[in-house]
Amino acid sequence: RKEVEQDPGPFNVPEGATVAFNCTYSNSASQSFFWYRQDCRKEPKLLMSVYSSGNEDGRFTAQLNRASQYISLLIRDSKLSDSATYLCVVNPMDSSYKLIFGSGTRLLVRP
């Protein structure tokens, strides 16, 4: 079983739609959680950190459920420019630096 699991998609949605991605992680001792965005043939870039209380950044909302070992990302009012792969990322407790990436969920926003 992979340490971080995501639905690969693709999620194909119209502009303006709301879309949600989920991710599960296996190590209950994991301490930090992130969503990264990766455009085709580009490097990953940090989208947002995920906090236990949930956090919002504009159209993006991230949630963490430690009991279920589950992370989510909600995108409201999708834009064409949101089309990318969204990587769920976990920082394990035994390391302050190592990142464990999921395989990513691909989002396609159509006009």
Place this chain on the structure above:
Amino acid sequence: GAGVSQSPRYKVAKRGQDVALRCDPISGHVSLFWYQQALGQGPEFLTYFQNEAQLDKSGLPSDRFFAERPEGSVSTLKIQRTQQEDSAVYLCASSLVTLAASYNEQFFGPGTRLTVL
């Protein structure tokens, strides 16, 4: 300011050849990381440097992989006797954080796409 740069951007090697991939981190960044990203997968951790010290090489897949950062800035990832399964994008990242600190953002370079024929 300048981000993380990597060279070459693309490398084609014949099976059995040695390759060297270069990473120039963001100036002043203490920590440097190498990741391997296979097609359709997320990046996988290879190795970590704090300044010139290689503190974690647990992700290197075999002894054919070797990384160095002799002066604590530029790093080179070397792959000896390349195999087809080495074909992947090799990403370098850097951050300000030191081992004792809490997590800090890693900034990624554009990667080197290695194809082994």
